[in-house]
Amino acid sequence: MKLYGVTGWKNAGKTGLMERLVTEITGRGITVSTIKHAHHTFDVDHPGKDSYRHRSAGASEVLLASRTRVALMQELRGAPEPPLCDLVKRLNPVDLILIEGYKRDSHPKIEAHRAETGNPLIAPNDPNIHAVASDVPLALDRPVFDLNDTAAIADFILSEVGL
Numbered sequence: 001m002k003l004y005g006v007t008g009w010k011n012a013g014k015t016g017l018m019e020r021l022v023t024e025i026t027g028r029g030i031t032v033s034t035i036k037h038a039h040h041t042f043d044v045d046h047p048g049k050d051s052y053r054h055r056s057a058g059a060s061e062v063l064l065a066s067r068t069r070v071a072l073m074q075e076l077r078g079a080p081e082p083p084l085c086d087l088v089k090r091l092n093p094v095d096l097i098l099i100e101g102y103k104r105d106s107h108p109k110i111e112a113h114r115a116e117t118g119n120p121l122i123a124p125n126d127p128n129i130h131a132v133a134s135d136v137p138l139a140l141d142r143p144v145f146d147l148n149d150t151a152a153i154a155d156f157i158l159s160e161v162g163l
Contacts, residue, residue, distance in 0.1 A: 002161035003088065005099040005109035007129065009119040012112040013147055017133060018100050020150040021157070028154075030163055031094040035087055037101030045073060095163055108160060112147060113138070131156055 006021070008014050018034060025032050045052040045062075054062045055075060064071045084105050088097060099107060103122065111123050113134040123129040123140060131143040133153055138144045145153050 001088070001091070001093055002096045002163060003099060003107045004096065004157045004161055005102060005105070005107050005128075006112055007101060007103045007109045007122065008112035009117060009122070011117050012114050012119065013133070013135070014100050014112045017110075017112050017147065017150070017153070018098055021098060021154055024150045024154040025096065025098075025158065028158075030096055030158070032096050032098060033091050033094045035084070035091075035097060035099045035102075037099075039101075044071070096158075096161060110145075110153065110157065114147070130160060 006014050006018050015036075018036075022032050022034065045055060051062045051064050051073065055073060060075055060077065062073045064073075084099070084102050084107070091097060099105075099109075103126075106128050109126075109129050111121065111126075111129045111132045113119075113121060113132055113136075115134070115136040121132065121138070121140075123132050123142065129142070131145060131153075132138060132140060133145045133147045133149075135147045143156060145156065
């Protein structure tokens with residue numbers, strides 16, 4: 001499985017770019033899975049639901065299954081966050097795994113950048129960022145794409161990973 005990341009600061013457009021890339025790339029007949037890093041406590045379950053009750057009672061893992069979806073929730077309960085490489089191993093095989101976040105990991109990435117956030121670019125100090133998708137023109141030592149030119153960004157990523 002090929003890996004490629006979308007990184008950037010908060011409100012830089014990462015999630016929107018990820019969503020557009022998944023649509024674009026799967027529309028080309030390429031299978032895609034995603035991994036999203038969250039920097040905060042999050043919950044995909046709701047109080048009162050059976051699965052929430054199982055988890056709250058102390059279950060380490062709760063697997064929900066239906067005809068249309070399977071979801072596995074794992075409680076770390078103080079254990080360290082699993083590294084990205086371990087999370088990738090948990091996914092079923094696909095052509096491409098797009099990864100949102102994980103700024104500090106060493107997989108190839110494209111940086112999403114919006115000038116209005118006022119954040120500095122990460123790319124100049126990170127050789128793992130192979131291109132930047134920006135809402136303003138930039139002069140860099142690597143490709144710069146219009147943040148909304150999803151087809152060109154997808155072409156670049158697919159070329160980079162050999163798909």
